Amino acid sequence: MGTFGLILFGLYLLAMIVLDIAMIISLLKPGDERRQMIVWKASTWTLAGITGSLVFSIAERIIKSHEMQVNPFTTLTAAATIYFICLLFYKKKYGD
Numbered sequence: 001m002g003t004f005g006l007i008l009f010g011l012y013l014l015a016m017i018v019l020d021i022a023m024i025i026s027l028l029k030p031g032d033e034r035r036q037m038i039v040w041k042a043s044t045w046t047l048a049g050i051t052g053s054l055v056f057s058i059a060e061r062i063i064k065s066h067e068m069q070v071n072p073f074t075t076l077t078a079a080a081t082i083y084f085i086c087l088l089f090y091k092k093k094y095g096d
Helices: 003-028 033-064 072-094
Strands: none
Touching: 003 033, 003 072, 033 072
16 A cells, blocks of 8 residues: 555545544534434434444344454444434434
């Protein structure tokens, strides 16, 4: 991998770390009832997405007889991505 590839990977990694931290801050930030509803809806879809992904991963590992491995960074990054997509959708839908 060349220098440009390493820089690009580093920027992607940094963006994912920032996204993960922003998700945690967003979940802990207090707000009014409308904001809480938006966060709850986004959190529900995030939980459903990650749970579904893990169920499919487990089924695949059982069928292929592979050992089960979960990369926590990948799972957290996927959760943060799903969360912010849902959060943007519900913010636009309900206004915040």
